[in-house]
Amino acid sequence: MSDVTIFAPSPTLTVTVEDHPQGAEIHVHAGGQGVWQARMLRRLGVTVTMCCVLTGEVGRVLRHLLEDDEGLTVVAVERDGRGSxxxxxxxxxxxxxxxxxxxxxxxxxxLDDLYGAVLRTGTDSRVVILSGPAGDDALPADIYRRLALDLRGDDRIVVADLSGERLAAVLEGHADVIKVSHEELIADGLAADSSVEALAQAMRELRDRGARTVIVTRAGESLLLLDDEGLVEVSLPRLEEKEHRGAGDSLTAGVVAGLARGDTAREAITLGAAAGAVNVTRHGLGTGDPDAILRLREGVAVRELDDAGSRPAGRVSPDGLAALAEPADEVPTEKEPADEEETR
Known part of the structure; x- marks a missing residue:
């Protein structure tokens, strides 16, 4: 039994060529949204089972990388063909x-075999993440609606980090936590612009359509979270960016790590914000030093906003204060393996 089950339908084999004083240096890793989320979860001491499809020669290499290098439990449907x-x-x-x-x-x-694998493993986990496939045409969006409906329970939380048709599907399935970027909200026609007021209105619509908690990232700006208690802004010190890719997945993983150990969404978002911030300082996607994440978490502020997205002067939510006061040693750490795509 793992703390978290990740539905990652089609992980990707990544080969990256880097410069080296003696010539080229070639890095081979597993990648894709679900993998990057799992990698950060493992950094934070969370056990993970990944349910996926492994295809052909690429799939055989990926199994080795996922199990041996990433330390994941892999429940896979194997098939012939071309992998991502x-x-x-x-x-x-x-x-x-x-x-x-x-x-x-x-x-x-x-898909039938994969669906059964997710139900079998997900029912034993505290949190289930529904992540996207490598390509838009990999699988029908409706599978996300079905999984959200079938996996939700009193002792289980369904988290989705999706957009477009897949976001609409998990909303119909009433996923507990939705994470989406402001660019995706605008592209999907859910937000008129990037203003806090427009995003807050879109977040309320997502809650009306089935989500309990909605998290919106804003490309390096403060995050927004809407739950049963209202709207909050989540901010932390900015760090010099090395690689922006994977930051959103690290944020999702940090939130899930908190939820898996019993945090409220407002407590968990502080860990997610810190994990996402540390990830942008590195080449490796879904990577980051756990101690650095926990220390950075101490600087995360959670401030309440009114319905229009304005900040009442000087107010910090009680959950935000409680999260900041948590002892840093509550999240176990482990030795960090080699980063994906990082020059050594």
Whole structure:
């Protein structure tokens, strides 16, 4: 039994070429949204089971990387075909795609087997994360609605980090926690612009459509969280950005780590904000020193906002204060393995 089960339908094999004084240095890792979330969860001492489809030769390599390098329990449906993979060249200081493949779509029988695997493992976990596939056409969006409905329970929390049709599906399935970026809200036509007032209105709509807690990221600006008690703004000191990719997934993982140990959403968001902030300072996606995350968490502020998105002067929510006062040693740490895509 793992603390968290992640539905990660199609993980990606990543090959990245970096510059090195003696020539090229080639890094091979598992990647994709669910993998990056799982990697950060493991940094924070949370046990994880990943339910996925492993395809062909790529899938055989991914199993080794997920189990041996990432320390995950893998429950996989194996099949022949083309798996998701990419080769990127960063020797000139920027990312150049040499080859990218989303992989074959998941067929009906494979989806049935995967669905059963998620139900079997997810019912034994405190939290289940529903993450997206490598490509838009990998699987039908309705599977997210069904999973959200079937996995919700009094002792289990369903968290979704999705957008578009998949976001609409998990809302219909009444997922407990929804995390989405402000860009995705605008692109989906749910928010008129990036103002706090417009985002707050969109968040209330998402709650009306089925979510209990809604988290919105704002590209390096303070986060927003809406729950039963109202709207709050979550902010922390800015750090110099090295790689923005993966920050949202690290944030989701930090929130889930808190929820898995019994935190409220307002307590858990402080850990998520710190995890996301530390991730942007690194090449590795879903990585970060646990001690640094816990120390940075001490500087996270949770401030209440009114319905219009304005901040009442000087007010910090009780849950925010409680989260800041938590002892830093409550989250266990472990030796950090080699980072994905990090120059050594």
């Amino acid at each position: 993979a990419y080769v990127h060249d960063r020797r000139e200081g920027r990312r150049v795609a040499v080859a990218e493949e989303e992989g074959d779509a998941l067929g009906r029988h494979v």
